[in-house]
Amino acid sequence: MSSVPERGEIDEQYKWDIDDIFTDSDEWEAAYTEAESLIEELESYESDTTNDPETLLDVLKLAEEMMRTVANVSAYARMRSDEDTREQRYQALSTRAQSLASSAGSAAGFIEPDLQSLTREELDDMIEAEPDLEQYEHYFDDVLRMKPHTRSAEVETLLADLSEVTGAAGEVYTMLTNADMEFPAVDDPNGEPVRITLSNFTTLQKNSDRAFRQTVYEAFYDEWETIRNAVGTAYKNSVTADVKSARAHHYETARAAALDSANIPPAVYDSLIETVNENLDILHRHAELKRNALGVDELQMWDVYTPLTEGESPEVPYEQATEYVTEAVAPLGEEYQSRLAAGLDSRWVDVYENVGKRSGAYSSGTYDTQPFILMNYQDDISSLFTLAHELGHSLHTQLTSEAQPYIYGNYETFVAEVASTVNETLLTHHLLETVEDERFRRHVLDEYLERFRSTLVRQTMFAEFEHHTHEIVEDGGALTPDRLDELYGDLKRTYYEPAVVDERITREWMRIPHFYRAFYVYQYATGISAAVALVNQLLNHDTDTDKYLQFLQSGSRAYPLDLLRETGVDMARPAPVKSAFSTYEEYIEEFEQLI
Template structure:
């Protein structure tokens, strides 16, 4: 019998308030029908969107209105479905909402090409002469910036139609890794049998029994060896698609194409790889500390996920976690802190795991709603960090929505993880300053160091790997499984020099789904670098640094990512924030060394 409660058994205070979006499903149906009816109004502007400034303003305002409504319809349906993934009714609502979003995107697809048909002087004159259009200046600049990489309508339509084909490698990989692959069953130290899965693999590698960890590790990667040719072919063709699509849009490289979308210069990528490589001694020190804490002669690949603690995480109930997080974010000022408190009291958060609830955690909501957070709180330190993380996302969205028009209410992935990680960093410093218990402090430091290692170092290793893989194809080389093993194995040996790097870990590239979204993972590394540097500055400087940071949160996407972060006080075009974050990591290694 399962110990996981039914949703009806959880008190309302611990469940999010989706009725604040729609009082019931009938209201959702009314909103859905309203959007459907209004799509034709937008489509009626096709071919004449830029005939004058007033018409362009009307088109953009109508597109925004529909976007707001579609987001709300989709968010409600998705979150209702996530409450109980076995509920067919809400699955159907979510599917309908996704379809509606696709139709709305298609209905608005003429807008950018028609804007790009203008010359820049003509567009500037239109903005100057039309009251209200100045609000869209940054958006229009972004559209015109991409003009040289936008092909004719005929070619653009063809590329759009080929999207399913060019994305097929990732789809094939996902089906193979999540549906078709079957990993072995192993016997746990207590005698129970457990099947290795994609979801539980790293959890099993935290088991204190070292022989069990070795068995899990070898069984998992041996299964990947059986499909290495299939996965190798999938990734090779994914990289080829990236390269060919970049060339089709007049880019020299796939990296240039990927980074031009958010307008991030290539030097940011190069600075990251170079600065992290110059600081591998800190990661090597972490690995050596882990070896010492485990009391083993050699650190093996099946030891990497083991915590440097002598016990399981101390029990930490939700109310205590909330208190710690609220106190920690006080560094950002009274208004930010009171917003967090009010959000928790206003039922932003769906706190506990229930039967058939979606796993994991996320922050959601729309421009016109309060934020919402899905969690599966487990009474441990990791869950407290997840709470702080998701509240960072939620406050970012709330502050942006209040300060910006809808067109700038989103933000690029490059800055998306900054707010969440700043909260994590502030929480760490608060706990280390206020908690005396050595074992609790050791768990806090371990949580922080592992999050840092697995984000900045691990994701940078991934970024280096995929860049080398794309360069092989761009230089007309053969991207075989052997070549991919070689690239990945060399990087793993460099990054984890004190550990024993065996042949099996060379296949780890095969288990990373993010590689099918080219030049994406580096943003996790730059995000945590910016966040740790910002948090360090806030704790050092106090109110002025906090005010700059809050201004950054309020800017949404009104500027390009590097400009936004400069508002907060970090220059990501230089290696300095990355180095500053790595120095903070080193300081925490000092603290852990004292405890170990």
């Protein structure tokens, strides 16, 4: 049987170096204790924040020290738990860290209501009296902007205390699907049993044997049916928590609340969905191309991931992948390229799947640590692109942390997905220009077409789904598994019109973990649109590398739409999304000519 190794069987060079945060549990415990002391100290300032400029500065600095310590404690615990979700010891650390973060949020809950008791003129006077407050200018503007949606210090503290509970649905979902759920083994085309996992499902769906793909597809979604009520209940509670939290902060909708944190108008979300729906004929053209390439009468759901190319993906060992990505980012300058190479040599990446490891991929780390990347690398082109994607996040994190003070040392997801997708787009250009093997080139082109399908279109479909699910709850309706199946199935039929939408695919909503972070996924679609526009500008010399690097170094010093406008991309208009569809169509035409 094809088996996933235990973590201890994987060489250390392919594991991230979390000892960079804490060398052992004693250090972690010491940091945990320090954070508790900082929380207690900050609580002593309640109601005194705005007494005078010096006190305000002291409170802000103390809150930053507390949050930095809590971030390190939380990151370590979460990543250790993600290494093997079955490990009770690290589950316990993660639970304690979540509780600590909730306490820290509660302790800091009085700061913004206190600031909102001041006028802009009073804050300006404080800055004039204490120049070190000047770095908080944009932060102060943002706090005052949110005044209509900020409750009293007492209420904000209570809501922060409840965050552990209101976020429980996502935690339950993660443990259920990663630690408890086990998919069956099926025989591969050679008669060898292979275990289906969350990480390898998509890879198995790319197998050239159609009967095998169907077997995997049916076994996978039949297993989801066995936990249908549990997942349905988790998602219903997650949506309900979003709605109640939004109402507690005087928002009309959960979507408005989620988007307002980054000052993104709901019109941007609506424009994305509208523009994508207007261009679904390009997705349908892609689906028809796939049906013709496969030589089938009907495109089934187990055909959707199948490559347009012959056979499975060419093998791309991890070491080769690191070379490709490093070479691909050369247009971003020598400094960016050398930083990326150094990160790969510094064990940023936890490379391979192991038993119990969290599925998927992400980039993590804190203001005070090196970046960390979780992968489940599968030695294929898809994993190569995922590596490029996550490295984009990691370099963004590193450049921001070095260039900005802590208050702006993070960045909104809206711009994060631009940085990651720029790397994917550059990788595509590099591989198509430098790799001579025609089979490899066709696979690269097919992979990038799939990125358009899954990132630009599929994520927008997800965004439309969550918008509707939250509207149902906001209107007093019930989110039952049957209703969710119906809603998801209707969207699937609209988006994938040329394909057969069967009963099993209507359960696909159950396997999307991002739904537990509501109104997040649309940013993948806006991200790829902005990234394609930026790469076109860079390669055509319509913008320079320094301007893009300044964007990566900006953190949250300004709002996302404004930061992107400084690069020449305006995501408040439909033009970048339309342009992305034009590029998508150009690649489809190129592939049509190849076959």
